[in-house]
Amino acid sequence: xxxxxxxxxxxxxxxxxxxxxxxxxxxxxxxxxxxxxxxxxxxxxxxxxxxxxxxxxxxxxxxxxxxxxxxxxxxxxxxxxxxxxxxxxxxxxxxxxxxxxxxxxxxxxxxxxxxxxxxxxxxxxxxxxxxxxxxxxxxxxxxxxxxxxxxxxxxxxxxxxxxxxxxxxxxxxxxxxxxxxxxxxxxxxxxxxxxxxxxxxxxxxxxxxxxxxxxxxxxxxxxxxxxxxxxxxxxxxxxxxxxxxxxx
Amino acid sequence: xxxxxxxxxxxxxxxxxxxxxxxxxxxxxxxxxxxxxxxxxxxxxxxxxxxxxxxxxxxxxxxxxxxxxxxxxxxxxxxxxxxxxxxxxxxxxxxxxxxxxxxxxxxxxxxxxxxxxxxxxxxxxxxxxxxxxxxxxxxxxxxxxxxxxxxxxxxxxxxxxxxxxxxxxxxxxxxxxxxxxxxxxxxxxxxxxxxxxxxxxxxxxxxxxxxxxxxxxxxxxxxxxxxxxxxxxxxxxxxxxxxxxxxxxxxxxxxxxxxxxxxxxxxxxxxxxxxxxxxxxxxxxxxxxxxxxxxxxxxxxxxxxxxxxxxxxxxxxxxxxxxx
Numbered sequence: 001x002x003x004x005x006x007x008x009x010x011x012x013x014x015x016x017x018x019x020x021x022x023x024x025x026x027x028x029x030x031x032x033x034x035x036x037x038x039x040x041x042x043x044x045x046x047x048x049x050x051x052x053x054x055x056x057x058x059x060x061x062x063x064x065x066x067x068x069x070x071x072x073x074x075x076x077x078x079x080x081x082x083x084x085x086x087x088x089x090x091x092x093x094x095x096x097x098x099x100x101x102x103x104x105x106x107x108x109x110x111x112x113x114x115x116x117x118x119x120x121x122x123x124x125x126x127x128x129x130x131x132x133x134x135x136x137x138x139x140x141x142x143x144x145x146x147x148x149x150x151x152x153x154x155x156x157x158x159x160x161x162x163x164x165x166x167x168x169x170x171x172x173x174x175x176x177x178x179x180x181x182x183x184x185x186x187x188x189x190x191x192x193x194x195x196x197x198x199x200x201x202x203x204x205x206x207x208x209x210x211x212x213x214x215x216x217x218x219x220x221x222x223x224x225x226x227x228x229x230x231x232x233x234x235x236x237x238x239x240x241x242x243x244x245x246x247x248x
Numbered sequence: 249x250x251x252x253x254x255x256x257x258x259x260x261x262x263x264x265x266x267x268x269x270x271x272x273x274x275x276x277x278x279x280x281x282x283x284x285x286x287x288x289x290x291x292x293x294x295x296x297x298x299x300x301x302x303x304x305x306x307x308x309x310x311x312x313x314x315x316x317x318x319x320x321x322x323x324x325x326x327x328x329x330x331x332x333x334x335x336x337x338x339x340x341x342x343x344x345x346x347x348x349x350x351x352x353x354x355x356x357x358x359x360x361x362x363x364x365x366x367x368x369x370x371x372x373x374x375x376x377x378x379x380x381x382x383x384x385x386x387x388x389x390x391x392x393x394x395x396x397x398x399x400x401x402x403x404x405x406x407x408x409x410x411x412x413x414x415x416x417x418x419x420x421x422x423x424x425x426x427x428x429x430x431x432x433x434x435x436x437x438x439x440x441x442x443x444x445x446x447x448x449x450x451x452x453x454x455x456x457x458x459x460x461x462x463x464x465x466x467x468x469x470x471x472x473x474x475x476x477x478x479x480x481x482x483x484x485x486x487x488x489x490x491x492x493x494x495x496x497x498x499x500x501x502x503x504x505x506x507x508x509x510x511x512x513x514x515x516x517x518x519x520x521x522x523x524x525x526x527x528x529x530x531x532x533x534x535x536x537x538x539x540x541x542x543x544x545x546x547x548x549x550x551x552x553x554x555x556x557x558x559x560x561x562x563x564x565x566x567x568x569x570x571x572x
Contacts, residue, residue, distance in 0.1 A: 013334070016336070086332030093297065095350065
């Protein structure tokens with residue numbers, strides 16, 4: 001029972017810290033709007049965009065994916081900051097089981113990322129996609145699964161990093177490639193073979209594809225494939241995060 | 249209460265702790281005194297299960313630091329040398345997290361937190377973010393947090409480092425009160441000899457990973473059996489040479505720019521020291537009763553706050569800790 005409370009208090013801490021960082025919340029929303037409106041309208045006006053139909057609607061699930069990706073990784077690697085502040089040591093030296101702490105942290109980060117995703121989801125009217133309660137709820141489920149995997153991946157990366165300065169490096173070496181190679185910006189079928197391969201091994205691809213299935217009804221993979229890959233990804237990332245922190 | 253047997257720990261080539269044995273009894277205030285890099289932090293880190301030793305064994309309240317880490321953690325409170333608070337949370341929120349982590353029963357949490365915040369004079373500021381706290385307030389909050397589960401033993405690593413005199417005095421008084429009223433065993437590390445003399449029932453002088461002397465401050469100082477005369481001079485070598493056969497001097501130690509003499513009767517020895525050294529050699533002269541710093545000098549030939557300690561040991565330890 002008390003381990004549940006540990007999970008809860010660590011989760012709650014993530015939320016408190018997040019709500020006290022309004023600038024970060026707003027900057028992610030601003031970045032998403034920039035992509036959605038400026039990039040979306042720009043590319044949508046090109047011949048390529050018209051070929052797809054409503055390009056902004058096509059882009060929309062991809063931008064949700066990007067917001068989840070950035071927020072999740074940031075939440076995951078915030079554990080480096082906890083370490084620098086010395087707070088992590090207090091938590092790790094407490095007489096509690098490590099998985100409870102990792103799980104609390106992963107769930108907290110996921111909740112934060114999910115919230116960010118929901119805000120973007122609510123902006124759907126900008127890009128002219130039809131939204132109803134069912135679509136909304138399915139999307140939330142998919143986003144939750146994506147966030148859990150991505151936050152756990154962030155935690156895993158953090159356990160190999162020593163300082164927070166690495167964040168920019170992760171941003172350019174991981175987040176940008178993952179975003180560009182996720183089928184968010186262009187349909188996978190038109191890509192050359194090598195890019196296709198990279199896109200296929202990217203877990204974000206399946207999250208974006210699942211969201212696209214639910215929100216605009218087009219997809220590259222069957223929804224069950226998407227969900228199976230996402231579930232497997234989240235499971236393995238979380239398990240790996242448990243193991244690395246148990247070792248410390 | 250605490251048993252340490254032949255503990256050793258190396259970081260690369262540096263033997264941070266090199267075969268230390270010690271027993272600390274219930275209700276003691278014990279201080280590890282030594283310069284930076286002497287191995288004090290490493291020793292405390294091993295006792296609080298933060299890092300694992302390479303050799304030897306240690307137990308706290310009967311719990312082995314390696315085998316019973318979880319049970320051991322439950323019975324101790326720790327105040328780290330480096331800051332360890334979440335600055336984006338309030339003082340109270342920091343306390344609440346530790347209350348949960350240390351399994352304080354839910355119905356007693358609020359009462360306990362209020363009580364401790366009151367003790368450390370932070371009740372009025374409990375709702376403010378820690379970011380806005382002064383160094384003294386943070387240290388007080390860390391002490392309150394370490395006591396959340398009513399530990400029988402409290403470990404403190406350099407508890408007053410970086411605090412102003414007023415905040416330092418506050419910490420000393422409260423630690424003494426805690427020891428007296430609650431019977432809490434306190435184990436601390438320090439490089440302030442004043443702190444060791446003021447607080448500690450017994451002191452272990454640590455240098456380069458070894459414990460070179462253990463005893464009450466009085467016992468340690470009485471080993472010098474005399475007064476200490478410090479002569480400031482530009483040519484310590486030359487001056488020391490002149491005292492080679494002076495039988496009123498019991499011991500001579502040279503450090504940069506200064507010579508320490510231990511003499512039986514300080515007052516009457518001063519004129520003889522000046523005469524023998526040669527008046528023009530002596531820049532200034534000072535006489536005092538022995539302090540723990542002199543004890544350290546006596547054993548090591550170096551000053552405790554001199555710059556000879558190796559900081560590298562501590563930094564490395566942080567990286568290789570069991571949990572950062």
